[in-house]
Amino acid sequence: MERLTKKQFPKNQAAITCLQFGEGNFMRGFVDWQLQQLNNQGLYQGNVAIVQPLAHGLSEKLAEQDQLYTVLLQGLVDGQVIDTTEPITVIERTINPYEQWQEFLALAEIDELAFVFSNTTEAGITYHDADAHIDTPPTSFPAKLTAFLYHRFKMNKKGLTIIPCELIDRNAELLKKFVLQYAQSWELETGFVDWLHQENHFYCSLVDRIVPGFPKDDINELHQRLGYDDQLLVKAEPFMLWVIEAPEELNERLPLKKAGLNVVLTDDLTPYRERKVHLLNGPHTAMVPLGLLAGVTTVEEVMKDPLLSSSIDTLVTHELIPMLQLPEEELLAYARQINERFLNPFANHQLQSIALNSVAKFQTRLLPILKKYIEKKEDLPPYLTVSLAALMLLYRSDHTNIQVNDEPEVLSRFTEAWADPQTAVLHLLKNPSLWGEDLSVLPNLTEAVSSYVTQIDQKGIRNVLQELKG
Structure with missing residues (x-):
């Protein structure tokens, strides 16, 4: 089958x-998918130059396909199955700065350049002391960006709007901090620092879309469907959300909202981050021990199991949503979207994969809700407490059919604690290396978790959840 090139699809001009x-x-x-929608609708005309952040990446593969690839959207929207494909034509070129440093800097001279986007993973926005201005290139992403911006400044070009997508809290603030730190350590002139502050805008953002990537299991069937060979095909769910902490005027320059995309411009990202962490990631983390102990293996199976889905729904509506800041109706609407995403028949989202580092995930995603619930209601949230008890049991080594994947130090803490089942729960809750604090001081938590552990052991998780349901 013929490889995807511009012979099949003309490039965006x-x-x-x-x-x-x-x-x-x-x-x-x-x-890039969103920029394609803008161009399709005639709301924006602009192409993308991609910089490969690591020495080894996809630049060559993209070049082999004339910078073209296909996005496959599969999932549910308002109960309807979505299964569409679309060629993406907005990428003009890719640069590997490890081999094309001067070509990379030359991009800074483009008058029309207006935006910088990034996703260099959570480990990408870092500061490396060894990065020097003479390096071609320096190691870190912030150092490369500093060199790029400095070259643009020296060419007397206008500033840029920089919107990082890394899943780091206050990502743009951290990125700007490191750029300024490099400017200082490289002893760049104060005029450059003034230009950074006055003419460049760093906007924090929160991204939300599940993108499983290359669908290798179905690729032959998909190639037959497309009529061409695409080695860079990307599978994604239909749902997407981009929250950007920026003024409304950004929508005039980058009219994502006008294009009907689920983009929110706000002056405070925090509630939206809490919403995603606690209403998307939180239920994922809670359902893992419940589902695995109940004998199911995927998120979709959890959501199609009447008892398990009812338990997750109650946890979301009665324990999570009341503790969050945004309007209740907005949170309920978001929760309904999440239900659809969890029911995605194309996702095959394994609980075992979500279970990775579940203790740290519980600390980030569910512990703040647990503590807030206790403070506000002077009581324990029952389903969160049962989920915590199930997590304790999941990490007990006698569940031979369930493979727990976590840091060795975490696993050793559980092994040590479960050596004495009578005191295991207390020892685990007291351990700040697991939760960041001593949880045994929370009123009645030790007794409740211990009781649920015993009940789950004796009756099984399904009977405990059924009794909780009443």
Whole structure:
């Protein structure tokens, strides 16, 4: 079958207006897909230059396909199955700065350039002391960006709008902090620092779309469906959300909202981050021990199991949502969307994979809700407490059919504690290395978790959940 090239799909004809650090599945299925929608609707004319952040990446593969690839959207929207494909034509070129440093800097000279997007993973926004201004290139993403911006400043070009997509709290603030730190350590002139502050805008953002990536199990069937061979095809769910902490005028320059995309411009990202962490990631973390102990293996199976789905629904509506800041109706609408996403028949989202580092995930995603619930209601949230008890048992080594994947130190803490089943729960809750604090001081938590552990052991998780349901 013929390889995808511009013979099948003409390239988008526009100037490069966007610089993108990162060529992985997420950026191609999220940012570039959105820019394609803008261009399709005639709301914006602009192409993308991609910078490969690591020495080894997809630049060559993209070049082999004339910077073209296909996005496959599969999932449920309002109960209807979505299964569509779309060629993405907005990528003009890709640069590997480890081999094309001067070509990378030359992009800074483009007058039409207006935006910088990035997703260099959570480990990407870092500061490396060894990075020097003479390096071609320096190691870290912030150092590369500093060199790029400095070259643009020296060319007397206008500033840029920089919107990182890394899953780091206050991502743009951290990125700007490191850029300024490099400017200082490289002893760049104060005029550059003034230009950074006055003419460049760093906007924090929160991204939300599940992008499984290359669908290798179905690729032959998909190639037959498409009529061409695409080695960079990206599978994503239909749902997407981009929350950007920026003024409304951004929508005039980048009219994502006008294009009907699920983009929120806000002056405070925090409630939206809490909503995603606690209403999307939180239920995922809660359902893992409940589902695995109940003998199911995927998120979809959990949501199709009447008892398990009812338990997750009650946890969301009665324990999570009342503790969050946004209007209740908005939270309920978001929760309904999440239900559809969890029911995605194309996802095959394994509980075992979500179970990775469940203790740290419980600390981040569910513990703040547990503590807030106790403080506000002077009581324990029953389903969160049962989930915590189930987590304790999941990490007990006698569940031979369930493989727990976590840091060795975490697993050793559980092994040590479960050596004495009578005191295991207390020892685990007291351990700040697991939860960041001593949870045994929370009123009645030790007794309740211990009781649920015993009940689950004796009756099984399904009977405990059924009794809780009443």
